[in-house]
Amino acid sequence: MVRYIGTKLIEAIPAQKDGEDGYKVVYPDGYISWSPADVFERAYLPLSINTCLNTDKPSIGREMVDDFIAHTEVQTLGDKTTVVRAVLRNGFELVESSSCVSKENYSEELGAQICMKKIKDKVWFLLGFLLQTAVHGVKE
Helix, strand or coil: CEEEECCCEEEEEEEEECCEEEEEEECCCCCEEEEEHHHHHHHCEEECCCCCCCCCCCCCCHHHHHHHEEEEEEEEECCCEEEEEEEECCCCEEEEEEECCCHHHCCHHHHHHHHHHHHHHHHHHHHHHHHHHHHHCCCC
16 A cells, blocks of 8 residues: 555545445554545645665655656746745645856756755755644654
């Protein structure tokens, strides 16, 4: 089964019930339920294994971060500033900027790369927060 995160860590597998697509859901306490596909897919994010780590414990990987960014827009302001707006899968938006000292050294491509690194670091942080909540709940 694939692991998913929402506000709790669960396991699920695609399944049908009465001809309707959905998911068989297994909760940490062993409880099993079924959820319609559209409801399930709005609430849970597939959790992939971070192959850079030496563990199979729940973690956030680069692929999850990249996949969570739905689309981006790059814009040049003035002669030497790049602004990138990233819209995440859940509609949340992140905006970053990068500037250089001299307009002769300006590159929108390089500015966008710098902004995307900042954006991906924030997405990693936010998904890490979500995973921490899923694994441990909201109170000690």
